[in-house]
Amino acid sequence: MRMPVAELLPVTDVTACCTPIANADAAITPQQAELVARTLKALADPARLRLLSMVAAHDGAEACVCDLTEPLGLSQPTVSHHLKVLVDAGFLTRSKRATWAYYRLVPGSLDAVAALLTSV
Amino acid sequence: MRMPVAELLPVTDVTACCTPIANADAAITPQQAELVARTLKALADPARLRLLSMVAAHDGAEACVCDLTEPLGLSQPTVSHHLKVLVDAGFLTRSKRATWAYYRLVPGSLDAVAALLTSV
DNA sequence: CACAAACATTGACAGACGTCGATGTTTGTC
DNA sequence: GACAAACATCGACGTCTGTCAATGTTTGTG
Numbered sequence: 001m002r003m004p005v006a007e008l009l010p011v012t013d014v015t016a017c018c019t020p021i022a023n024a025d026a027a028i029t030p031q032q033a034e035l036v037a038r039t040l041k042a043l044a045d046p047a048r049l050r051l052l053s054m055v056a057a058h059d060g061a062e063a064c065v066c067d068l069t070e071p072l073g074l075s076q077p078t079v080s081h082h083l084k085v086l087v088d089a090g091f092l093t094r095s096k097r098a099t100w101a102y103y104r105l106v107p108g109s110l111d112a113v114a115a116l117l118t119s120v
Numbered sequence: 121m122r123m124p125v126a127e128l129l130p131v132t133d134v135t136a137c138c139t140p141i142a143n144a145d146a147a148i149t150p151q152q153a154e155l156v157a158r159t160l161k162a163l164a165d166p167a168r169l170r171l172l173s174m175v176a177a178h179d180g181a182e183a184c185v186c187d188l189t190e191p192l193g194l195s196q197p198t199v200s201h202h203l204k205v206l207v208d209a210g211f212l213t214r215s216k217r218a219t220w221a222y223y224r225l226v227p228g229s230l231d232a233v234a235a236l237l238t239s240v
Numbered sequence: 241c242a243c244a245a246a247c248a249t250t251g252a253c254a255g256a257c258g259t260c261g262a263t264g265t266t267t268g269t270c
Numbered sequence: 271g272a273c274a275a276a277c278a279t280c281g282a283c284g285t286c287t288g289t290c291a292a293t294g295t296t297t298g299t300g
Contacts, residue, residue, distance in 0.1 A: 026177035027191075033166035033173070040164035043237070045288080046153035053153070053240050057146035065247060071147075078289055080248055099246045099297050114234035117163070120173050165258080185277060198259055200278055219267050219276045 028120060036116055042089030043113065047074060048082045052091060052110075055103055062104035148240060156236055162209030163233065167194060168202045172211060172230075175223055182224035 055063045086092040091109045206212040211229045
């Protein structure tokens with residue numbers, strides 16, 4: 001009982017399109033993809049994008065929750081939640097003074113994401 | 121019955137942090153945020169990031185579904201679903217030849233997103 | 241120390257999302 | 271025209287996510 005030649009030597013069939021993953025190393029790893037996706041997920045929300053923009057546009061490039069709640073049109077807990085997501089993702093920093101929590105942009109964070117995208 | 125002065129003339133209390141939205145025009149509009157968020161959502165998934173990378177790394181910068189299903193480790197319907205999301209978002213183009221559907225990157229699409237981010 | 245203000249956290253709920261199996265559609269082949 | 275291959279679509283299911291009301295925590299004030 002002999003094996004067909006095609007199974008011993010998988011020739012590249014010109015009629016087929018499915019080339020056996022030419023250079024699999026060139027693509028990003030699943031771990032890299034997971035990491036980048038997690039960062040992008042933090043940005044992929046209209047409320048959070050507006051928050052980033054509003055913080056950047058605010059005086060001194062910093063703002064507290066009460067500055068953001070009303071113009072955003074969302075409840076205070078929801079705003080706090082979004083801000084936490086942005087802090088955890090490294091886009092904002094939180095500094096508490098008195099009863100207020102001031103948020104400000106992390107300088108190169110957005111540019112770093114932009115650089116990540118061009119490398120994909 | 122008189123109104124308190126504070127309600128007639130809301131003075132800017134220096135002890136308070138909540139400045140009345142200094143320059144609301146400087147921030148992005150809700151419509152812009154919605155649009156950018158929709159684009160980022162298409163990217164914010166590890167499987168889709170890997171698909172983009174695999175298409176870019178493939179010979180001729182184009183690949184069909186059967187090229188991508190096995191190395192991605194997901195079922196064919198799921199891969200088709202992700203590819204559709206990427207096409208709808210403008211990151212990939214689909215061209216059908218014979219029974220195969222070839223996907224290729226839209227040249228400047230990723231850079232456009234990167235530019236969007238720096239403008240937020 | 242009691243009270244109020246700013247903010248975070250919790251619990252709950254509706255809707256969106258990723259995934260798969262099953263099925264439909266198109267194209268080439270015998 | 272029957273059949274197979276490549277791919278898309280559909281239906282269903284579990285999980286994640288955005289949102290809010292209620293509550294907890296911390297800080298300043300009288």
